[in-house]
Amino acid sequence: MKIIAVAGTKNTGKTTLVTRIIKELVKRGFKVGTLKHAHHSFDRADSDTGKHKQAGAELVAGVGFETFFTTGPMEIEKVLNMMKSLEKVDFVVLEGFKNYPYAKISTSPDLEDEFTIQTVDAKKLNDEEVESLVDLVEERSFGLVQNFNCKKCGFNNCSEFVHAKVNGDATNVECKTDSDEVLLRVNNEAIPLNPFVRDFIRETVEGMIKSLKTSEFGVEDFNKIELLIRK
Numbered sequence: 678m679k680i681i682a683v684a685g686t687k688n689t690g691k692t693t694l695v696t697r698i699i700k701e702l703v704k705r706g707f708k709v710g711t712l713k714h715a716h717h718s719f720d721r722a723d724s725d726t727g728k729h730k731q732a733g734a735e736l737v738a739g740v741g742f743e744t745f746f747t748t749g750p751m752e753i754e755k756v757l758n759m760m761k762s763l764e765k766v767d768f769v770v771l772e773g774f775k776n777y778p779y780a781k782i783s784t785s786p787d788l789e790d791e792f793t794i795q796t797v798d799a800k801k802l803n804d805e806e807v808e809s810l811v812d813l814v815e816e817r818s819f820g821l822v823q824n825f826n827c828k829k830c831g832f833n834n835c836s837e838f839v840h841a842k843v844n845g846d847a848t849n850v851e852c853k854t855d856s857d858e859v860l861l862r863v864n865n866e867a868i869p870l871n872p873f874v875r876d877f878i879r880e881t882v883e884g885m886i887k888s889l890k891t892s893e894f895g896v897e898d899f900n901k902i903e904l905l906i907r908k
């Protein structure tokens with residue numbers, strides 16, 4: 678799952694550009710998710726979810742006919758991880774989030790930074806220019822980098838990889854841990870696994886689960902196993 682942010686100051690055409698990028702990505706056969714940065718509260722105090730919040734709920738989730746939203750302190754990485762595991766989208770287009778380390782299209786020249794792949798006048802782009810922009814998005818955007826600094830991508834660390842992607846020097850390279858078969862997180866921190874531990878965990882956990890009668894619960898094959906240990 679790759680991430681592209683469209684960032685800019687007010688009234689610079691961000692939403693229009695986001696919708697054009699979504700349409701072009703969908704036209705190319707990709708499954709797309711979006712995430713909008715909201716500066717205002719979604720909840721009026723007299724709404725149902727507003728009342729939940731006022732009553733003291735830390736996190737309120739609203740699931741509507743078409744849109745899932747949360748109110749409360751949820752880190753963007755957590756939301757992106759949810760999108761990745763729940764919906765398996767190919768691209769997430771962010772609207773806003775100008776200070777985050779994802780590949781970025783800027784609609785305001787003064788917001789250009791080290792993650793900007795292109796600055797555009799969003800209100801003047803024609804269709805061909807949007808297509809070229811989406812070519813760039815395909816080549817230069819990247820997903821959630823786990824910061825393992827494992828060098829499997831051929832770069833010395835994750836920061837080098839990210840900057841090479843943004844600058845177009847790693848168009849055919851992806852973060853290798855993105856597709857790793859075994860991932861371990863402890864207290865939300867990703868922990869790198871050496872081959873011995875990785876294979877040991879996989880074989881031990883799979884072996885134990887096979888001894889359980891998972892077929893009685895309708896599970897014949899294991900595509901993905903999640904195990905949570907709370908202390």
Ligand code: SF4
Pocket residue numbers: 822823824825826827828829830831832833834835836838839851852853854855
């Ligand atoms: S493969 Fe991924 S985690 Fe490893 S150094 Fe490259 S970017 Fe970082």
